[in-house]
Amino acid sequence: MATRRAFLGTTLALALDAWRPATAAGTRVVLDRLQPGIYVARAANAEATRANAGAVVPSLVHVTRAGVLVVDPGPQAAWGGALLGAIRALTTQPVRWVVNTHAHPEHVLANTAFAGLRPRPQFLASAATAALMRQRCEACLASLSAQLGPAAVRGTAIVLPEPALQDGAWLHTGDTAWRVQVHAPAHSASDTVLYAPQRRLLCAGGLAYRERVPEMQEASLQGWRQALRQLTTLPADTVVATATGTPAQTLVPTLAYLDALANGIGAALAAGHDANQAADAVAAGPFRHWRHFPTRHPLNLQRAWRQLEDAWMQGEPPA
Template sequence: MCEHVSAVRQTISLSNKSATHSDQFHPLGPTHGRRDALGLFQFGAGRRGAVTQVFRRLGVFVLLSLAWVGLLWPASSWALTCRDAPALAWQSVVPGVAAVHGHWPSVTPAGRAHVATTVVLGQGQHVTVVDPGPTERVGRALQQDLACRKLSHKLSSKGAPSAAPRVVGLINTHAHAEQVLANGAFGLAAAATSGTRDAMRKRCPDCLAALRQDLGATALRGTRIVVPTQVLVDGQSLQAGGRAWRVREMRHAHSESDLVLWSEDGGIVLAGGLVDGPQLPVLAQGSVQGWLQALAELRAWQPQWLVGQQLVSGPGQVQAALQRQQQYLCGLVQYAWQGLDRGWSEAEAVQDLPPPQAWAADVTPTQARTPGADQTPKQSTDLWTTPSAKRTHPDLNEAWQNQQRQQHVFNQLRAWREVELSWMDQTTRPSPWPGLCASTPDVGR
């Protein structure tokens, strides 16, 4: 059964500032009340002051030494831990916003690889994590890497050791296993829309079982379902990572409910699963029409920065990324409409389905070093990290391409059934597709 965690405040408020309090030590302070004890170490009345000062200074030295060891011990412990820690694929977006891209190949020929992007908000002692990943171990690896990066920065700048960043906020953008099943690694109440919460209650048990088949029992060890208990609503404002964010909910788009975080001041949009990088979009629980409407709304905001799945787009690139996503979805619509006009059946339509041009030349996603995956260390470390990855691992690259072809067929069938309703009603009801796919060839005009 899905686990429930206790509800927390309705507004996430983070601070990148931490206060350091130091007790003042006065080595030459008054000694009233200690004369009898000091008398045990006196060698004569004339040496009383000198001996007292010696022991006072010795006490100060010991206390300061212990304090310094206390500061260095966590750093040295983390240094030993960090030596063999997994190095995650971080990508800086703007100060206080960073993305971590993960790719987890299947351990069986019949399984599916999984990709996801985690976003970390904040650069001080407190951070918020958006979409923590697919497994308990991935979530713990993220926390460890955050601590190691903090330590590395302090040591390289010769600064004083400080505490590791603490994750104080956890947000799920939508109910897909790759995004949410690491919730349990953080010991926090996750936040999401009510639609995502309800979908997780319904689908996560099956998703967990499927993910265990794909990635292996070792990688999924300790992974449990933690359903969000803090509900975020459309239009709500929240503070995370030193920025103000507006919550937007896109219904029936990529999934039943897709949460988008929009920072108007920074021009930054965290799009969750609505925009994809090298991998094809996944049209499962959502709809083509709802997804296209969501993309149109994102374009209207005119963001300067966009973070999607395996994707970070900066100034001058965002509109192209949104248009690419739109063209793929509109291509599904166009192909279905033309097939229906020609009298094709579903089976005939996908029998010789051509690959989408925008994704045909793309390489596989970059893989993060994944703790606990059922693979050899070399594969876990080096896979997909260099341009020669396709030549080094042709079998896994071929598996990824086959998976993408299957995904395209699946998406086309889902789009076909949605478009078919409009095609059958075109004489009595205006088609919605021309307005959503204005830049594509005629669709139901």
């Protein structure tokens, strides 16, 4: 039976209808309704672990009269199969578009669940994301198997997207037009954003977090900050990224955290301090309650210091 819950802060109350579809390999996917025809898969707001089988991406599903759009289908075949089951509980329309926003395995490896459909969907990404997936998806699959256990990724194969999404172009899905933005580098080497202005809906991939410390393993601190500054200017009510929420719950705090890193480390470099004083330089108090702060934040300090120190040595203070 459909459930209702208040969502997305005091300025936005959306009714979310939940479907519980048939499972695939013990996996269950629940789709919550954000808007007419727009759904998001419930996922853990956490790092990928064996306990959650890597199901940490709230895949977006857009049902139209022209077919179904899926953005970031998830980490492995079982999750993708269960997501497809959830879609089939909603509509008999074919899945026509599968978008990969960036080349991180928990976002893209469930492509395999959609590859055998007839008609076959278009698998779409930016040119840089498609190239990165071609270069490293085999290694990413092996790494994810070691991380989650071989059983979790059983049946998962590499399905590469077309390098068809270009910055400034439009992706038309039925009556909805999505403006494509490509930010490179930012959270990753290339991050694709879909923005539907008529729906005030922003699909931001890995660029925004909600009460979880951002993961900077492959990030450009300055590029990520610049991307978020652009996204915060867009008229949007809802952001679907590593979690779902309003811009004030996702974009703004993620940018505040990255700004705290840049500003604190920049001031420390200007004062002649070294990397051992990075933690003292960054005003991290507002973020200490975020998930994974004790483990993720120290790594982010190291990475941000290295990046900003290199820029500082070349005479480029933090922007």
